[in-house]
Amino acid sequence: MTIYIDSDFKCYITAAEGRRAFEVSHFDGKCSAFTEGYRYIPAGEMWTRSDGVQFTGEMLSPWKDYNILAAFQAQYEAMLTEAAAAYESGVNSI
């Protein structure tokens, strides 16, 4: 999936000025709320956390509480399952 990162390495699903594009398979099948709760550090680049600890890419880590991101993704997948079942039901009724 193509994601876009800002100057703080936070991920977005849409392009905008100042954001850079990268292909990151970790986000394949993930909803936007999940994806945009992550930080992606490309290989060869470095991010410094607010407490001064430095991290060298390639690294993927949530910056939002992962439990919340996981809940968003679970909701998204449940909706997809429901939609697929409804579609199937509609098709079979024809």
Next chain:
Amino acid sequence: MDRGIIINAGGSGGASLNYKVVGGTTTPETPANNTIWVNTDTPISRHIFSATQPENPVEGMVWFVVGTSSSAPINLLKKGNAAYIYPASCQQYIGGAWVAKEATTYQTSKWVEWATFFYSYGDLYEDVTGGFTAVKNDSGAVTFNADNIYLNAPANDSKRNRASVRSANKIDFTKYKTLYFELAVNVSGNDEATIAWGLASAVASNAIPTFIASGSTKESLGKQAVSVDVSAVSGEAYIAATFQAYWEKAYGDMTIYKVWGE
């Protein structure tokens, strides 16, 4: 019989030793070098440095779990003599149960946070990790050597060999901000292999780990420490690492020497 070093007299350490143990809910204002502060409001009756759980605990006893590595090693002795211990974590016996407590050591004019080791040169830290489990497919190989864990994913033109390892237990990472691995990677071929380490929610036999937070590489790495930000991960997860080859086009191995959290 308790196996370890038991210190009585309220657990202070004594004038003949090179350290001091202090309990309280705030750090001492003027600590001496090698002051160990235990964040507790339960009086410390005595303390013990031991790799295994004390068999005969008493109320208020503090157990400093020691291993083979520590971010704050302590020389217990004075006057040019040496007896080093490597504290990794701390628990206190309160109301009939062991309760995890935060501890930190004052060294070289600053408080040094204790890292928690999960693996170190053959030490599996099973009381925390439960040990480590190999998860691999066909010709992937995981070897638990005397001083490292070795993952090997050889080339194969008809399948993607994969070697993964995970902690047997899920570990609560709420209190950790950073997960470190000391490892080395050898990659041959192109950059299509999947080589990663970090925290995973699941590690199935038919796929690479489902990483929550991870570091990765496409290139060989000499033995070095790599780090993963886990500050937004609360709750339990597996420590995991994987090397999945890309058929015969990219293959190699990973050697893990240490894993620890801070």
